[in-house]
Every structure is written in C-alpha cells, then in structure tokens.
Amino acid sequence: MAIQRPKGTQDHLPEGSPKLTLDTRAAAFDYVRETARRVLERAGAQRIDTPLFEEAELVKRGVGGSTDIVRKEMFTVYYFGDHGGFILRPEGTAGIVRAYLQNGWKQLPAPFKIWLCGPMFRAENVQKGRLRQFHQVDYEVFGSTDPLVDAEAIALMVDVVRELGLKKVKVKLGSIGDPEDREAYNDYLRELFTPHVERLSDDSKDRLTRNPMRILDSKSAGDQELIAELGVRPMLDFLGAEAGAHFEQVQQYLRDWNVEFDLDPSIVRGLDYYRRTAWELHHEGVGAKSALGGGGRYDGLAEQLGGAAVPGIGWAFGIERLLLAMEADGVEMPAPGGPQLYLVALDEENVPLVARLAREARAYARTEFAYRAMKVGNAFKDAERRGAVWVGLMGSEEAANGTVSLKNMVTGEQQTVGVGELATFLQKSDD
Structure with a gap:
C-alpha cells in the first residue's frame, strides 16, 4: 500500500482533481x-x-x-x-x-x-x-x-x-x-465547585486548582450538567x-x-x-x-x-x-480562470517556435502552449478544456509570414496578428 498523508492533515489540490471538495x-x-x-x-x-x-x-x-x-x-x-x-x-x-x-x-x-x-x-x-x-x-x-x-x-x-x-x-x-475581576470570579468558582469535586472530570479537577474558569469551557457532558445544575453566575456579574x-x-x-x-x-x-x-x-x-x-x-x-x-x-x-x-451556505467560488492565450503548433517543426513565443508572452499574460503538434480541431478542444480565452495557431504558413492565427474561445472572433504585435494585442485584450 502506498504511503498516505498523516491523519488530521489535508492536501490542498489543484482544480480538476477527483473528489475535490x-x-x-x-x-x-x-x-x-x-x-x-x-x-x-x-x-x-x-x-x-x-x-x-x-x-x-x-x-x-x-x-x-x-x-x-x-x-x-x-x-x-x-x-x-x-x-x-x-x-x-x-x-x-x-x-x-x-x-x-x-x-x-x-x-x-x-x-x-x-x-x-x-x-x-x-x-x-x-x-x-x-x-x-x-x-x-x-x-x-x-x-x-x-x-x-x-x-x-x-x-x-x-x-x-x-x-x-x-x-x-x-x-x-x-x-x-480585569485580572482582579477574574481572580474574584475564580474564587467564587472554587467555592462553588469544591463541594462537588468528585463529580468533575479529571481535567476539571485539575482546572479547579489552576484556573477554575476553564471548567466552564469543559467538553465533558458531566461537567456541563453540573454547571447547569449549580446555576453558575456569569463572569459579567463580576x-x-x-x-x-x-x-x-x-x-x-x-x-x-x-x-x-x-x-x-x-x-x-x-x-x-x-x-x-x-x-x-x-x-x-x-x-x-x-x-x-x-x-x-x-x-x-x-x-x-x-x-x-x-x-x-x-x-x-x-x-x-x-x-x-x-x-x-451554498457560497459559490469564482470560477477558476484559464490562460489568456494557449499557443499550439500545427506541425512538429514549429513547436520550438511556439515555446519561445509563449515564454515571451508570459511577460504580459498567463500563457500556456502545447508540447506536441496538434490538428486544428484538437487544438480548439484542448484550449476549451483548459479554459483558455484565446487560442493561437502556428502552422508553416504562419511561421513563414511571422504571424499567429488567433481565435477567441468565448466570442468566436478570429484574427491574424504579427508575432511582433502579440504583446500589444495581449495587453489590449486584457483591458
């Protein structure tokens, strides 16, 4: 059996994890x-x-x-x-x-x-x-x-x-x-509980000497029954x-x-x-x-x-x-956001170029990229699954022209942007 996390601890998990609460x-x-x-x-x-x-x-x-x-x-x-x-x-x-x-x-x-x-x-x-x-x-x-x-x-x-x-x-x-008020209250509690000390839990017996106010915070059902039975006066009275x-x-x-x-x-x-x-x-x-x-x-x-x-x-x-x-309370958390731009190469030789563009674009926006070439349909599906706002495609034609073909995954808007203009585009689209 694989090693488990210690009892009484939790893993804080990324979105998409199974059984996420x-x-x-x-x-x-x-x-x-x-x-x-x-x-x-x-x-x-x-x-x-x-x-x-x-x-x-x-x-x-x-x-x-x-x-x-x-x-x-x-x-x-x-x-x-x-x-x-x-x-x-x-x-x-x-x-x-x-x-x-x-x-x-x-x-x-x-x-x-x-x-x-x-x-x-x-x-x-x-x-x-x-x-x-x-x-x-x-x-x-x-x-x-x-x-x-x-x-x-x-x-x-x-x-x-x-x-x-x-x-x-x-x-x-x-x-x-104040401290003198607490001491007066503790004296009152000692006097009140001492005749009933045998009915107190072991913890509360110890608290009776150290700090009787702690008895009122006891998790013991027997202690709480005794407190109710004795009609303990509140601290506010003191x-x-x-x-x-x-x-x-x-x-x-x-x-x-x-x-x-x-x-x-x-x-x-x-x-x-x-x-x-x-x-x-x-x-x-x-x-x-x-x-x-x-x-x-x-x-x-x-x-x-x-x-x-x-x-x-x-x-x-x-x-x-x-x-x-x-x-x-049924409070809804803000939906997790995906990348502003997801870059995909349409052929393997352009994967390194896409990776370089993604690294440069990260200075302006959250940007991810595909590590392998994809067909256009699969690129759109993967961008949607990641929650991307824009998907950028780089094929042989775009590489030759120094451009990126962009599609907005929310509105369906499509346009072509020069590689040198990508930073300006990202800044404007994030406004």
Missing part, C-alpha cells in the same frame, strides 16, 4: 487569504509571517499552562538528540507578540495592526472541521486600550466573512474583565467599574455600525492571556462545535513573555472551518 481546493484557500488581505490591509493592517515553530517556553507562557493546548495538544520538535525545546505553533498570537517585542515595533505609531495567514498544529482528536494541521487567518492590534479598537477588530472579522459570502454568522460577545464601562462602549460602537451581536456571558475563550473583551463568531453549518473563530483583548501578554507592557487585541478564524460554512 471546497475545503481541499487550493484555489479556495487562496480566495480566503486574498479576501482577508484585501479587507484587513484596507484597514491599515500589514502582513507578517512568523516561524512555524517557537521556543516551548514562549507557547507555555503565552497560551497558558492550564489550557488543553499546552497540557494535551502540543507538537514538540525533537532536534540534535535533545528532548524537545521547540513547539510547532498551535496559534499565532504568542509568536506575533514575540515578534513585536523582538523587532522594536513599539517605536511605530499606535495602534499598530498586523495580520498573518498560515498553518497551525494541534494534536487533537480529528473530527469534521478539526485537523491536526489547520490554517488560520490572524489579526492583531498593538498599543491601544481604546474600546474603539476592540469594536473595530470585531467588525473587521465580520467584514471578512461577509466579503466571502457568509450570511448565517453570529457574533457572541462577552467580557472576562466586572469591575472600568471593565464594565469599557464593555458598554464596545457594545455601543457595534450598535452604531449595525454589527449584530448577542451577549453571551458564558464566553471565557480557550487561552489564558485574555482580559476584558472576548467574542466568538459562530455558524450553524460546521458541525457540533459551531465556532468559526474568535478573539479578545490580551493587555498582559507581553509582560508574561518578559517584555514591557503592551496592550493588544486580536482574533483568528480557521480557514478549513470557514470553508465548511461557505459550503453549507
């Missing part, structure tokens, strides 16, 4: 990336790429020791006989903050906006929309605590998915408050005056911009670095877990990583899950 089409990933780039860069964000692996300590400090990511889902990189030291990145934010601190971005005008698109890695149970290598679009803003920045980040996330054609999406908005005022301002901006949202006091997010604003973007068509992604404010993260205090906020969505939602 939206979430395996390379063109679909390109479409999502390009749409995100257009929306985010119009808002002033700049592109960054960070390493696929980072120091293990960065991920542990940044993501948080009580999270499932650190405790269960990290891919450790072994190198030169040592036992670990590097981690394949499970998310983008910690690495981007590390880049901010390391490369002197604090000198740049604030708020400073950045975006990333690339693969992430988590050793989790594979299911629909959840892979071990997946891809995210990540947006981060540094240098401002203004609630206007929070609202803009949420709105931009909605703008991206709307631009992609999704309509059945919903923002669920909450707040985790917001201090400053965090509460901040949260109200975020909501008001979103209302002013007609960005629809539902208040969801249960949102705690999956990473330890969040504070104040937190949200998730949901869609009904992506499986049991409907979240496409989410984000929040993380003003203390830079300090956790050993740097000076830098306020920040950001979000990420998974491209694979987004494509499943697009498929569920």
Whole structure:
C-alpha cells in the first residue's frame, strides 16, 4: 500500500482533481487569504509571517499552562538528540507578540495592526472541521486600550466573512474583565465547585486548582450538567467599574455600525492571556462545535513573555472551518480562470517556435502552449478544456509570414496578428 498523508492533515489540490471538495481546493484557500488581505490591509493592517515553530517556553507562557493546548495538544520538535525545546505553533498570537517585542515595533505609531495567514498544529482528536494541521487567518492590534479598537477588530472579522459570502454568522460577545475581576470570579468558582469535586472530570479537577474558569469551557457532558445544575453566575456579574464601562462602549460602537451581536456571558475563550473583551463568531453549518473563530483583548501578554507592557487585541478564524460554512451556505467560488492565450503548433517543426513565443508572452499574460503538434480541431478542444480565452495557431504558413492565427474561445472572433504585435494585442485584450 502506498504511503498516505498523516491523519488530521489535508492536501490542498489543484482544480480538476477527483473528489475535490471546497475545503481541499487550493484555489479556495487562496480566495480566503486574498479576501482577508484585501479587507484587513484596507484597514491599515500589514502582513507578517512568523516561524512555524517557537521556543516551548514562549507557547507555555503565552497560551497558558492550564489550557488543553499546552497540557494535551502540543507538537514538540525533537532536534540534535535533545528532548524537545521547540513547539510547532498551535496559534499565532504568542509568536506575533514575540515578534513585536523582538523587532522594536513599539517605536511605530499606535495602534499598530498586523495580520498573518498560515498553518497551525494541534494534536487533537480529528473530527469534521478539526485537523491536526489547520490554517488560520490572524489579526492583531498593538498599543491601544481604546474600546474603539476592540469594536473595530470585531467588525473587521465580520467584514471578512461577509466579503466571502457568509450570511448565517453570529457574533457572541462577552467580557472576562480585569485580572482582579477574574481572580474574584475564580474564587467564587472554587467555592462553588469544591463541594462537588468528585463529580468533575479529571481535567476539571485539575482546572479547579489552576484556573477554575476553564471548567466552564469543559467538553465533558458531566461537567456541563453540573454547571447547569449549580446555576453558575456569569463572569459579567463580576466586572469591575472600568471593565464594565469599557464593555458598554464596545457594545455601543457595534450598535452604531449595525454589527449584530448577542451577549453571551458564558464566553471565557480557550487561552489564558485574555482580559476584558472576548467574542466568538459562530455558524450553524460546521458541525457540533459551531465556532468559526474568535478573539479578545490580551493587555498582559507581553509582560508574561518578559517584555514591557503592551496592550493588544486580536482574533483568528480557521480557514478549513470557514470553508465548511461557505459550503453549507451554498457560497459559490469564482470560477477558476484559464490562460489568456494557449499557443499550439500545427506541425512538429514549429513547436520550438511556439515555446519561445509563449515564454515571451508570459511577460504580459498567463500563457500556456502545447508540447506536441496538434490538428486544428484538437487544438480548439484542448484550449476549451483548459479554459483558455484565446487560442493561437502556428502552422508553416504562419511561421513563414511571422504571424499567429488567433481565435477567441468565448466570442468566436478570429484574427491574424504579427508575432511582433502579440504583446500589444495581449495587453489590449486584457483591458
């Protein structure tokens, strides 16, 4: 049996591949990336790429020791006989903050906006929309605590998915408050759950000591039954005056911009670095877990990583899950385009000439050529199959006259163009 790809990964395939689905089409990933780039860069964000692996300590400090990511889902990189030291990145934010601190971005005008698109890695149970290598679009803003920045980040996330054609999406908005608010809430949760500790899952027993808020995010049905039975008060009840005022301002901006949202006091997010604003973007068509992604404010993260205090906020969505939602919504992708020109020699001696003309034409337009001579009828069929706009024929008569016989495969228009005029023709026909 031939070697198969690793479980929890996908091949991103070219058009025409058998059994092609939206979430395996390379063109679909390109479409999502390009749409995100257009929306985010119009808002002033700049592109960054960070390493696929980072120091293990960065991920542990940044993501948080009580999270499932650190405790269960990290891919450790072994190198030169040592036992670990590097981690394949499970998310983008910690690495981007590390880049901010390391490369002197604090000198740049604030708020400073950045975006990333690339693969992430988590050793989790594979299911629909959840892979071990997946891809995210990540947006981060540094240098401002203004609630206007929070609202803009949420709105931009909605703008991206709307631009992609999704309509059945919903923002669920909450707040985790300031560190002292979280500590008060964690004290409340410890007091509430401790008498029932034996009913908690093993993971939640551990979280009760480390970070009780993580219990509310538990995937255990028994834990969720206990949470409902105890009538756990929401985090929003514990917001201090400053965090509460901040949260109200975020909501008001979103209302002013007609960005629809539902208040969801249960949102705690999956990473330890969040504070104040937190949200998730949901869609009904992506499986049991409907979240496409989410984000929040993380003003203390830079300090956790050993740097000076830098306020920040950001979000990420998974491209694979987004494509499943697009498929569920019946969103039609732009049709894949073929070459503007497909050159074909009608006899073997002119194949080298056609190849040279194709190489020259590529300076002006996407151009392909036939590697063997063809009859006229077969040339037209092959050009149609490739989705070419123009097919150019080069026979002995055209070679002698220094011309190319052209036919538009859409309109049927035919004309003869001199070889020296081909570049001008391509530029005009592409207008």
